[in-house]
Amino acid sequence: MRNQEIANIFYEIADYLEMEDVAFKPYAYQKVAITLENLEEDVKEIYKKGGLPALEKIPGVGKNIAQKIEEFIRTGKIKYYKDLKKKTPVNIRELTLVEGIGPKKIKILYQKLEIRNLKDLEKAARTHKIAPLFSFGKKTEKNILEAIKFLKRSKGRFLLGEILPRAKEVEKKIKKLKKVEKISMAGSVRRKKETIGDIDFLVATKKPKKIMDFFVSLPGVVKIWGKGSTKSSVRLKEGFDMDLRVVPKKSYGSAFQYFTGSKEHNIAIRKIAIDKGLKLNEYGLFKGSKIIAGKNEKGIYKSLGMEWIPPEMRENQGEIESALKGKLPKIINYKDIRGDLHCHSNWDGGANSIKEMAEAAQKMGYQYLGISDHTKFLRIEHGLDEKQLSQQRKEIDRINAKCQMINAKFKILQGCEANILNDGSIDIKDEALKKLDYAIAGIHSSFKMKKSEMTERIIKAMKNPYIKIISHPTGRILKRRDEYQIDFDKILRAAKKTKTILEINAFPERLDLNDKNIRRAKEAGVKMIIDTDSHQKDHLRFMEFGIAQARRGWAEKKDIINTQSLEKLLKFFR
Numbered sequence: 001m002r003n004q005e006i007a008n009i010f011y012e013i014a015d016y017l018e019m020e021d022v023a024f025k026p027y028a029y030q031k032v033a034i035t036l037e038n039l040e041e042d043v044k045e046i047y048k049k050g051g052l053p054a055l056e057k058i059p060g061v062g063k064n065i066a067q068k069i070e071e072f073i074r075t076g077k078i079k080y081y082k083d084l085k086k087k088t089p090v091n092i093r094e095l096t097l098v099e100g101i102g103p104k105k106i107k108i109l110y111q112k113l114e115i116r117n118l119k120d121l122e123k124a125a126r127t128h129k130i131a132p133l134f135s136f137g138k139k140t141e142k143n144i145l146e147a148i149k150f151l152k153r154s155k156g157r158f159l160l161g162e163i164l165p166r167a168k169e170v171e172k173k174i175k176k177l178k179k180v181e182k183i184s185m186a187g188s189v190r191r192k193k194e195t196i197g198d199i200d201f202l203v204a205t206k207k208p209k210k211i212m213d214f215f216v217s218l219p220g221v222v223k224i225w226g227k228g229s230t231k232s233s234v235r236l237k238e239g240f241d242m243d244l245r246v247v248p249k250k251s252y253g254s255a256f257q258y259f260t261g262s263k264e265h266n267i268a269i270r271k272i273a274i275d276k277g278l279k280l281n282e283y284g285l286f287k288g289s290k291i292i293a294g295k296n297e298k299g300i301y302k303s304l305g306m307e308w309i310p311p312e313m314r315e316n317q318g319e320i321e322s323a324l325k326g327k328l329p330k331i332i333n334y335k336d337i338r339g340d341l342h343c344h345s346n347w348d349g350g351a352n353s354i355k356e357m358a359e360a361a362q363k364m365g366y367q368y369l370g371i372s373d374h375t376k377f378l379r380i381e382h383g384l385d386e387k388q389l390s391q392q393r394k395e396i397d398r399i400n401a402k403c404q405m406i407n408a409k410f411k412i413l414q415g416c417e418a419n420i421l422n423d424g425s426i427d428i429k430d431e432a433l434k435k436l437d438y439a440i441a442g443i444h445s446s447f448k449m450k451k452s453e454m455t456e457r458i459i460k461a462m463k464n465p466y467i468k469i470i471s472h473p474t475g476r477i478l479k480r481r482d483e484y485q486i487d488f489d490k491i492l493r494a495a496k497k498t499k500t501i502l503e504i505n506a507f508p509e510r511l512d513l514n515d516k517n518i519r520r521a522k523e524a525g526v527k528m529i530i531d532t533d534s535h536q537k538d539h540l541r542f543m544e545f546g547i548a549q550a551r552r553g554w555a556e557k558k559d560i561i562n563t564q565s566l567e568k569l570l571k572f573f574r
């Protein structure tokens with residue numbers, strides 16, 4: 001977990017440098033931060049094995065940054081960072097969470113109003129001290145208050161993308177213990193909700209004490225909320241909690257069902273049991289005092305006269321009624337995806353080359369990978385213009401020719417993620433779009449338009465015959481920014497008519513479309529695609545979160561176009 005700590009410091013350094021208007025450097029720190037937090041091996045281990053030179057082999061790490069990593073490993077501190085922080089002593093992480101507030105604004109707020117943290121900021125906004133500041137204004141002040149409100153609402157919940165890798169790590173460790181007969185994740189992590197309150201584990205064992213001792217002394221535990229023979233609860237240094245419950249093997253299934261939730265699903269299930277004259281709790285399903293199911297979860301659902309319900313669907317949103325009728329949809333499986341069409345390469349500032357991305361995609365077992373770099377309106381993201389796109393085409397053709405000598409079935413496609421400008425036009429000429437295998441368009445600016453205007457803006461983009469996919473259609477960023485105002489029904493009608501595909505963006509902060517919108521799209525007969533929006537090859541693994549979201553939205557294989565073979569996909573685009 002040292003990697004994440006250093007990454008966090010580098011993110012802050014990047015913000016501080018941006019605050020001081022330093023060119024290029026902030027970007028370099030940010031990129032290294034992203035690399036570090038996705039690195040499998042602990043940097044301390046890398047350093048131990050190979051010293052400074054080994055650190056310098058990490059992508060993006062030059063001598064200067066390598067020395068800072070070394071300093072942190074040795075002393076637990078980075079002086080350069082401390083000095084920056086001394087100069088402007090603000091809680092930069094907290095403040096940059098406020099949508100619309102960047103490092104430069106933070107500096108002004110500190111210098112003029114001595115705002116150091118979120119609390120100061122909220123107070124200043126409430127007492128209208130911000131509006132009069134140059135380059136702020138009344139609208140910004142109002143937006144700040146709204147953004148703070150939004151932050152508060154999501155406080156205390158963590159992204160599935162941050163939690164799941166950690167949960168899997170702990171699960172693996174516990175699984176290795178001798179006396180553990182069974183272990184599973186339960187609760188919202190098993191249901192793969194987009195945000196998680198705490199992680200729940202369930203264990204079957206005859207030696208609870210041993211397991212609990214191990215659990216509360218796991219590395220990273222900073223607080224023990226409770227420790228008993230059936231339940232223990234701890235806080236990790238990342239700020240989230242984990243619960244572990246021990247149950248006897250004969251009740252494992254019923255406990256699994258109970259602690260998976262959701263609570264709303266459980267209440268409805270229990271009512272069905274009662275209506276049948278049965279009693280259901282975490283110990284089993286009972287007829288009088290006789291246990292009739294409990295050992296495994298499937299048995300519980302079966303004894304209640306229904307199909308087993310995938311955990312991602314257990315939100316009491318009609319799944320119980322469907323399961324009772326035996327009419328649950330066959331939702332998409334984690335293995336159904338054949339390729340990823342929203343990925344960025346180093347052509348637009350992503351971390352990896354097209355070739356590296358393609359190799360990673362083949363390792364995922366994919367049949368195709370679409371490179372969809374940003375286009376020219378996004379200058380900060382090094383967006384490509386028409387000419388660069390045509391150069392990139394040549395490069396992709398060249399790599400494809402090479403690749404196919406090794407794996408004849410794999411193909412790199414060329415797309416782009418173009419920008420939908422305020423009037424709904426696309427920032428790349430049709431002649432250039434036409435030469436791509438497909439084009440994605442998304443909104444990356446002017447998020448606060450009026451509902452009718454925003455809806456028309458997107459619909460106009462969908463009417464462009466070369467735009468096949470709309471990326472992250474509602475623009476929400478979890479824990480940060482609400483959806484923009486759109487008439488989603490109208491968007492769906494237009495998508496259906498123009499045969500435009502809506503994206504389920506798998507990036508952990510996005511997960512956009514959300515579950516409700518996925519269900520609406522499916523019911524409207526609109527096709528979707530699950531894409532990772534990878535900015536480096538390690539992001540390709542986010543696919544899992546996108547599939548989870550699709551499952552939570554009841555999407556079936558046929559609803560998702562990148563479950564299709566390359567030939568079918570290309571035919572569809574044509």
Ligand code: DGT
Pocket residue numbers: 186187188189193195196197198199200258259260261262263266267
């Ligand atoms: P979270 O942690 O907020 O993301 O959501 P969950 O669903 O993991 O909730 P948690 O950790 O409080 O509890 C785990 C599961 O235990 C929950 O999904 C259902 C079950 N459960 C907890 N409390 C109750 C309750 O009062 N009634 C019922 N029926 N089930 C409960």
Ligand code: CA
Pocket residue numbers: 187188189197198199200
């Ligand atoms: Ca939980």
Ligand code: CA
Pocket residue numbers: 187198199200243
């Ligand atoms: Ca819990």
